[in-house]
Amino acid sequence: MANRLVVIDDDPALRVLLSETMALQGFDVDAFGSGAEAIEKAEWGRTGSALIDWMMPGMSGVEVVDWLAAHHPDVRRIIVTAAADALLVQHPEIVDRAAVLAKTDFSGPRVAEMIEATWPPSTA
Template identity: 45%
Template sequence: MTSAPAAKRRILIVDDDPHLLQFLTEVIAHAGYDTVTAGSGEEALQVVAKGEPDMALLDITMPGMSGLELAARLKADTSVPFMFLSAVGDSESARQAAAHGAVGYLVKPVDAARLMPAFEAGLARADDIRQLRRTELNLNAALAAGRETSLAVGLLMGKFQTDRNTAFEVLRDHARSSRRKINEVADQLLAAEETLNSLHAGFAQRLKTK
């Protein structure tokens, strides 16, 4: 049984020069990537709204919405990484690109020999950033789950006058028997305790008014 081929990476190329746009498309497509093009920042946003590409290659200087403005929109509203194309190779342009969060920077005129190494280096950096974000999210979720479990164990210790290990084992065994994650059971237990405390306060208030 043969496995399905891996999906091609989808690259958005944005430039108001149709000749350069065609050249970039041909070179990047020849290297094995799927490409989608836009001749303006506004058109690029419409493309992204239909489905985020794996990376965007943006011309900095375009009429209407500039590449820097487009990059700011992508950074604020999407998770699309981007690199810049510029006719200017000075340090200020490179600084602006870095400040906007670009994963790469290419100076025009661009030839195929320089384009692909820089492009693939930018794509690799974008992948590294994605992985770091994914790891951070997973870590935050694990820490949150750990806090919930720890609080639930403490609650059981107090309720049943038992030690930490026994409380944890009972909580874990209950999660396994109900085929749920331990943090889900812990969260439910904490929510139930909060509800009971609220009801207790309500009863106490009623007794005071009698």
């Protein structure tokens, strides 16, 4: 379970990049183009972590984090965003429910370290 990772990003190129990068880090990756699709189709009972884009049409990354915290609190939650500062200003409480990573700081080893550091996940 710990090595199963869900990637949620509406940008197809970034979704592929995130997925392939994390697969090279040893994760089994399932990728989805929206929060609603991930909620419906992901095997959450077998998932250890989720990388979630913040700004997506429809369901935002914050809404996905809230849903995961309520329904699958054991899943580690990391929001990956190009606008980390704006996210933290608009949603300062997010740090209680998810780790936040700027896309400019993204690397496979960095995310693997964050996943390790966010265990056990917050149940807030």
